[in-house]
Amino acid sequence: MAAGWEFDSSKPIYQQIAQVIARRISSGTYALGERLPSVRDFAMEAGVNPNTMARALSDLEQRGLIVTERATGKYVTDDEVQLKKLKDEMMEEKIADCIEALRKMGLGPDEIVRAIQNYLERSAS
Amino acid sequence: MAAGWEFDSSKPIYQQIAQVIARRISSGTYALGERLPSVRDFAMEAGVNPNTMARALSDLEQRGLIVTERATGKYVTDDEVQLKKLKDEMMEEKIADCIEALRKMGLGPDEIVRAIQNYLERSAS
Amino acid sequence: MAAGWEFDSSKPIYQQIAQVIARRISSGTYALGERLPSVRDFAMEAGVNPNTMARALSDLEQRGLIVTERATGKYVTDDEVQLKKLKDEMMEEKIADCIEALRKMGLGPDEIVRAIQNYLERSAS
Amino acid sequence: MAAGWEFDSSKPIYQQIAQVIARRISSGTYALGERLPSVRDFAMEAGVNPNTMARALSDLEQRGLIVTERATGKYVTDDEVQLKKLKDEMMEEKIADCIEALRKMGLGPDEIVRAIQNYLERSAS
DNA sequence: GTGGTCTAGACCACT
DNA sequence: GTGGTCTAGACCACG
Numbered sequence: 114m115a116a117g118w119e120f121d122s123s124k125p126i127y128q129q130i131a132q133v134i135a136r137r138i139s140s141g142t143y144a145l146g147e148r149l150p151s152v153r154d155f156a157m158e159a160g161v162n163p164n165t166m167a168r169a170l171s172d173l174e175q176r177g178l179i180v181t182e183r184a185t186g187k188y189v190t191d192d193e194v195q196l197k198k199l200k201d202e203m204m205e206e207k208i209a210d211c212i213e214a215l216r217k218m219g220l221g222p223d224e225i226v227r228a229i230q231n232y233l234e235r236s237a238s
Numbered sequence: 239m240a241a242g243w244e245f246d247s248s249k250p251i252y253q254q255i256a257q258v259i260a261r262r263i264s265s266g267t268y269a270l271g272e273r274l275p276s277v278r279d280f281a282m283e284a285g286v287n288p289n290t291m292a293r294a295l296s297d298l299e300q301r302g303l304i305v306t307e308r309a310t311g312k313y314v315t316d317d318e319v320q321l322k323k324l325k326d327e328m329m330e331e332k333i334a335d336c337i338e339a340l341r342k343m344g345l346g347p348d349e350i351v352r353a354i355q356n357y358l359e360r361s362a363s
Numbered sequence: 364m365a366a367g368w369e370f371d372s373s374k375p376i377y378q379q380i381a382q383v384i385a386r387r388i389s390s391g392t393y394a395l396g397e398r399l400p401s402v403r404d405f406a407m408e409a410g411v412n413p414n415t416m417a418r419a420l421s422d423l424e425q426r427g428l429i430v431t432e433r434a435t436g437k438y439v440t441d442d443e444v445q446l447k448k449l450k451d452e453m454m455e456e457k458i459a460d461c462i463e464a465l466r467k468m469g470l471g472p473d474e475i476v477r478a479i480q481n482y483l484e485r486s487a488s
Numbered sequence: 489m490a491a492g493w494e495f496d497s498s499k500p501i502y503q504q505i506a507q508v509i510a511r512r513i514s515s516g517t518y519a520l521g522e523r524l525p526s527v528r529d530f531a532m533e534a535g536v537n538p539n540t541m542a543r544a545l546s547d548l549e550q551r552g553l554i555v556t557e558r559a560t561g562k563y564v565t566d567d568e569v570q571l572k573k574l575k576d577e578m579m580e581e582k583i584a585d586c587i588e589a590l591r592k593m594g595l596g597p598d599e600i601v602r603a604i605q606n607y608l609e610r611s612a613s
Numbered sequence: 614g615t616g617g618t619c620t621a622g623a624c625c626a627c628t
Numbered sequence: 629g630t631g632g633t634c635t636a637g638a639c640c641a642c643g
Contacts, residue, residue, distance in 0.1 A: 119246040140342040200343050208357045211336035217265040218325050222358045229354050232333045233347045250633060277616065287635045292616080309615045309642045371494040375618060390592040402631065412620045417631080434627045434630045450593050458607045461586035467515040468575050472608045479604050482583045483597045 118159040130159060130169035138178055138189055138196070139203045146191040149179065243284040255284060255294035263303055263314055263321070264328045271316040274304065368409040380409055380419035388428055388439055388446070389453045396441040399429065493534040505534060505544035513553055513564055513571070514578045521566040524554065 120129050137143050149170075150158065156166035170187060173179045177195040181187050190196065215225050245254050262268050274295075275283065281291035295312060298304045302320040306312050315321065340350050367383060370376050387393050399420075400408065406416035420437060423429045427445040431437050440446065465475050495504050512518050524545075525533065531541035545562060548554045552570040556562050565571065590600050 119248055121244040121246060123244060140339075141344075204340060204343060204345070204353060205357070207336050207339045208353060211332050212354070212357060212361075214265075214332045215329060218329060219266075220329075222362065225358065226351065226355060228329060228333060229337070230351060232330070232337060233350065236337075237347065252633080276614080289636085290634060293633095295616095306616070308617095311615060369496040369498060371496060373494055377618080390589075391594075401629080414621085415619060418618090420631095431631070433632095436630060454590060454593060454595075454603060455607070457586050457589045458603060461582050462604070462607060462611075464515075464582045465579060468579060469516075470579075472612065475608065476601065476605060478579060478583060479587070479601060482580070482587060483600065486587075487597065 118161075126161060127165050127169040127172070130161065130166060131172045134169065134173060135176075135178060135199060136203065139200045143189050145189055145193070145196065147189045148185075149187045149189065151186060251286060252290050252294040252297065255286070255291060256297045259294065259298060260301075260303060260324060261328065264325050268314050270314055270318070270321065272314050273310075274312045274314065276311060376411060377415050377419040377422065380411065380416060381422045384419065384423060385426075385428060385449060386453065389450050393439050395439055395443070395446065397439050398435075399437045399439065401436060493536075501536060502540050502544040502547070505536065505541060506547045509544065509548060510551075510553060510574060511578065514575045518564050520564055520568070520571065522564045523560075524562045524564065526561060 118130075118133065120126050134143070143149065149155065152163050152167050152170065155170075156163040159166060170179060174181060174187075176199075177192065178190055178199055179187050180190055212225060215228070220228065242258060243255075245251050259268070259274075268274065274280065277292050277295065278288050280295070281288040284291060295304060299306060299312070301324075302317065303315055303324060304312050305315050337350060340353070345353065368380075370379050384393070384399075393399065399405065402417050402420065403413050405420075406413040409416060420429060424431060424437070426449075427442065428440055428449060429437050430440055462475060465478070470478065492508060493505075495501050509518070518524065524530065527538050527542050527545065530545075531538040534541060545554060549556060549562075551574075552567065553565055553574055554562050555565055587600060590603070595603065
């Protein structure tokens, strides 16, 4: 099992797999139109049963993130609109998670923005 | 094993435990000066060996987040300075994680700030 | 159990072990950068459980006196600054112990210095 | 067993006991001419067999540090000369121990004196 | 009852 | 082979 495939028992594994792959697509690890590994290889890499991997990929296909070309394999969609939607979702999720955490620590909206800007300035140098 | 104690194999369990408890302290789930569950109870709750829990708590004590009062138990520190430091660390970590993710998606600094503000406005209403 | 490993019940064994090893480092018995015996061998030599020895060594590592190189062993630090700090601490401790004893016997500061000088002169010849 | 009675296996216990008591006499814990606890009580306090304690006290009597008054008990000698000799011995021992340790750390005679003076000045304030 | 220490023995990752 | 982690279970000092 390669790196990046750690699962917990809070959600079904196939959903966690789908999430990992979606993240890789949105971050460009798998580029637009790129051919994905075969289901079998993918399953091997993730250390799961091929059926589980197939279900994860099927979910992603339903969301329009990947397309299947019969007999040649599965590809990342080249539909930029779909991709944009995915990115927005992931971005939304990430931001929500971050901001909720900051709020829990007692930060108000202005403080949050200031903290973000502060971080950006520091990491710019 | 109660909720909130899911471990993965990427890091030692005792470090993950320490992180969970640190998060609970920083978010106020365990208040300033509050008595923590006994090591044995805590271990039971987390589903680990008391020694493992003890090690996690020992680490937190060394970081100044909790203090031990002999024969009565362990308490969250009432040192606001230590607590402030913890919060800053956790905040920093959270923000870094979020911003790195957004950057990977191709957002520039200004877009990041705008996205955050956008989210805050929407969730304010 | 080889010589030099006598423990009393006044302090935890792992602390006494750490003290013995620290003393050996400060006195040059274990030289700068030298590889230490393996945890298991060390434990055998001291007549304690490997875990106990590991804890002692872990404490020393945290104090910056030894460093661990994964899968090859533990080494005395080659950081002369750390070593200097250790020596100063041990020197301070030794001197304090000695002077307090002399004071208890009723010697004033001048008498102490004179006694020391006297001893040095006698042992020089 | 009260505090101050920790024995190791390097020397006979009765010698270690004698040393402890000698130290207490030289430091004034047991004053000149003071009556000592009964052998039985003393043995109880030290957690040893009365015979062992008796032998330790016998040694001290031979060194002229304590005297036995038949039927009333044992007393610290009121012979100041003996006491002076004891103090000198203990002082000598303490100083030798300290200086040897400092030498092992690589300090020369002048550095030793300077370190002692330095300590005295600091602890004077 | 609390935390702290120590032992025994297992399994792991790394090289 | 190395160190690191984890479990299991014992005993101790303290209040």
